[in-house]
Amino acid sequence: MALSCARGLGAAAADAQFVARLTASAAAGDLLSGAALHAQYAKAHVPPTTFVANHLLLFYSRLALPALARRLFDEMPRPNVFSHNALLAAHAREPSLSLELFARIPDPDVVSYNTLLAAFASAGLAVDALRLLSSMRRGGHAVDGFTISSAVSAVTGTAIASVAQLHAYAVVSGLDSYVSVRNSLMSGYGKGMLLDDAERVFTDMDDCTRNHVSWNCMIAVYGHHGHGRKAMELFQDMARRGFAPDACTLASVLSAFATAKDLVAGTELHCRLMKSKFTRDPHVASGLVDLYAKCSRVQDAWKAFSEVDKPDLVLWNTLISGYSLHEDFSEEALLSFRAMQRAGFCTDDCSFVCVISACSNISSPSQGQQLHGLVIKSDIQGNHISVHNALVTLYSRCGKVVEAKILFDRMTERNTVSYNSIIAGLAQHGHAAEALKLFEPMLNSGYEPTGITFISVLSACAHTGKVDEGWNYFNSMKQKYGIDPCEEHYSCMIDLLARAKKFEEAEALIIKMPFSLSSVGWTSLLGACRTHGNMVLGARAAQEILHLSPSNASAPVMLSNMYASAGKWEEAAKIRKLMRDQGIRKKPGCSWIEVGRRVHVFVANEVSHPRIKEVYRFLEVMSEKMRHAGYVPDIRWALAKDQAAEGEIRLRHHSEKLALAFGLMNTKEGEPILVMKNLRICRDCHNAIKIISAITHREITVRDTHRFHCFSDGSCSCGDYW
Template structure:
């Protein structure tokens, strides 16, 4: 045995160093000597071996060392309790806590913190009650744990805030940091700022980091960057959450250049391989550059991508229609590498399925039921409601909505938007009124859907009422999308002067969305002068956007002004502006079939052309007259017959014909189009639905058109 006190002191010092450095190899060697009784028994040494194993993540070894302790004291229990708490082994932690002969304040605080980390508010409060009944004093760590445990209960947070002030703990940085985080998480940024700035000089690095994160969460980009600069000047330590929030700040400001510079800084400091920061980088590139190749480069540089990083990649892909396939592929890879998808994974991939096929969406729905998503089921259900609505299956969307055990604002927004897109305005407005009656608070997004529903159904008076309600009743300042809906509402109703007057009265620049809405209305009503004004404003804002060129050219073509059409097309060519190619797609027997105008590539194209020729004869007998203005070609370029042929071969007609040929009689079909449906196709499909006796739904970029018995759900108001 070691007799020399200096040698024993050295042994203790080496063990303490092992604990500090997480040196498990040396620590195990020391433990072997200790167990061979080469070192005298010491409660101090026993506890430090438990501490070593617990800090190195070896919970079973820590428990074994605890069992070998001859006389475990409260410190021994607390060390092992903390180890269980860190790994969220809550049941084991509680069992161990109940075995402590005389738990102290540290014991209570450790278990309360564990409950907080797993979101078990009730158990944390119950333990606090037990603590108070036994006359234990509380400290700042107690209140910090309780506040964190109550992070989703704003009323309780405010009560604990009052208790902290009453007990004099409002000067504890840990308490204020917890309050700051919880207020921010619940959307109360002003409260979070008040806590931060009232802390004065007790603010620690966690406080600064938490405030930057709060600004990032609320998309207050400039404030986040300013605070970050202060932190740098004060030489404060920066954690990965702060750095990720700075990336969020650049994303919210759409500052790709600043984000690129910050990325370079992250590479120099070695943080670019951190999974959490990688998520921020992927989000930055996906939203600001739209080039998913940059996102993939970031992803591939991270040696051990976690579930959050995978979810960010899926989210990035799902934000653009053309990347929907890659979003689904990424979701499949996530499963193959051994991760279990969570609620966020499903929300993102369900969003992608909205652009792919209804059958894929149903498969994902079945998977969510199979693996029993429980952590945030309401968000998954909300995504499914939106997906079914976007895929034209409004009945399943409403059925799922009605079966949901609880609803929130997003649930109502999704369902109201679905009705608005399908032109079922009255049901959308009824649901909005029910939302108000049940005290589910609307948001800016809610009013976008409500105003859109009014626009698609021509309810001018109702739209004006809800537009005023936004500010008068709920304090929302109308934003660009709300004005766009109102311009659309007035324009569709033929009130072009009122729409122009509204644009001029806007408190900010109407932007391309506002002028685009007016331009569409001018096209519908053939107002050439106002269309030219709207198009010029649109072009000044976005000279490389093809939309104003195409819309203005179409207006000129419809009026027979072919020289002006040629001028517009020449201007597009000179400026390198390319029109977005139109295409339509349909899913038949779980296979996607894509068509473009004048398509000759499909294996059934001859049968499709023959079917359309036969259908054209029947349609003309029923009173259909082709609207050759939509051929957009001069009379002296091609003959009337050739114009009709071009109309027959529009992509949506090809997709509809294929769908009718490839499905059983009576089976409804759904066609999707990446542009607005043309006027002649809209009229033709009404006739086709009556002659074929089929229900045909076409989803274009603006709404759903449900054709049945020769009528469309839009009432020709689109």
């Protein structure tokens, strides 16, 4: 029945009918029907009450559309004393005019604010949530436990200082007595890596006030920190105190084992659960799938999934996420995503983030564009920060950093991850100056940098030789932002110093690293030694790596190549013999290119590809053109004691050149080309592709294990500093 006709039922009845239908649409996740109801209500020219407006806010919030919820909230008129007096005067003149109309003017109340706060919390919009809370307090609205819980949830993981401030406010206002507030504070401190504070909140709670959520929340905190044993002990203590574990409890314990990658403990718990119905529960199965996937037991993850008769959306997403953790199973992630769609599930933001991450692993531009198209067609496009962050990363990894920057610039809402994604993308593509410029706007927008942010920033410095700037950023981590540098940060600094030929400083930093000895720092140093031909230090670095990690194949391979490049064949032969004696196998180098939605893989001196003879002929012709353009083969990178002519042929048949040739043969003139490589590009190929980009007037991007090299008009985005 049309809402305009429903007016005859009375305003309250019409509102109740509207809210019931809107609630049903929200429960079904049906945006179209709910939006149609909203439009129908608006066309009836019936001013909504605050009650109706709050349910509209709740509808858009539950469908994870915070932008629409915020717009609706902002458009709610605020009645004032003038409108009130005008209505009373009108009633005096015409007594038949019902004062009920005044009550129907929507005025945001505590429920309105709390509903929008919850929407911001779900979307991770910390800054918006804090601004709304400030506006709420300025407007004189009473803050309750739900308000604090939502605000804490919104800032969790992004602004730990705000969690402490909200905690202090809750104590002063007496709201910390709410169990829901303490539960949210526990989670906030836990995800902010403040385990002691989370434990303090939990232990300060009276046993009689703790509920199932409290126990589950603290177990989940231990899981977040990878303390599987503590999670298990708390789980047992919970049972002793009369709290029967539910599916959420078991999933949290399994999550703790997954984070700690404690396969033994996780498997033991799985065995204990096999006789119960819990292994068929989608929530528990999600924990099992996550555990096995993170412990590299992907087949066992699939078995845990397959035992559930009716998997829900969360379980599907967990399976896709598990596959996406392993590059070799990225195709399975895409296949599972399609199977989930065929099963009738409506993809949510988590579904898209997981499958986009898998697509990023294989760097498939065509698959990425298809997924982006699905996002645009879906109900969530334009509103989910996490999805857009994943797309920014996807385009960056597919060599389309310009498109990634355009997408970032168009985002109406951003968070720390948004900035981390684009800064990392720009740094990897050689746009270091632009990457570093974004760091200041990020801070000015109120987003606190994370350890991941500094990895990207330090990487940008390393690729441009900005030693002083690198030291400033590195030192500011602890001094200014309270972030303890991890091994990866030290690795970036060692890489920065070694690239700048500051080998003594780099070696000193390795020794000063506040960690137990590992091969990470020495590996970074060895790479730079190979680039600059520092064989004395390179040999020492390789020895340290092999001492700390005997099965590490990269160190002897790199050292052998260093000797071969310098013509020291006896030393190179000794290293290779050592590798054979110790069973260390060199990782075969390969390159691949996507043409016509098919991926073509090439290895050096390829013979198996059906069109390899055409590729070889094409390269012979191209080699002549390159010689005329000034190309001189760098025989040192043939890495074998060959005659010059034989060495040149070896160089010509490097995998990246074969993949590039195939791309040039099978794409339109002027079309950009992307080649992926599983090892670092050699200097001869780098020089050759610069010249090829000028001859063919093509933009050619090569992604190796370190970065993207974007070639155009005879130059590379790395500026030959790599």
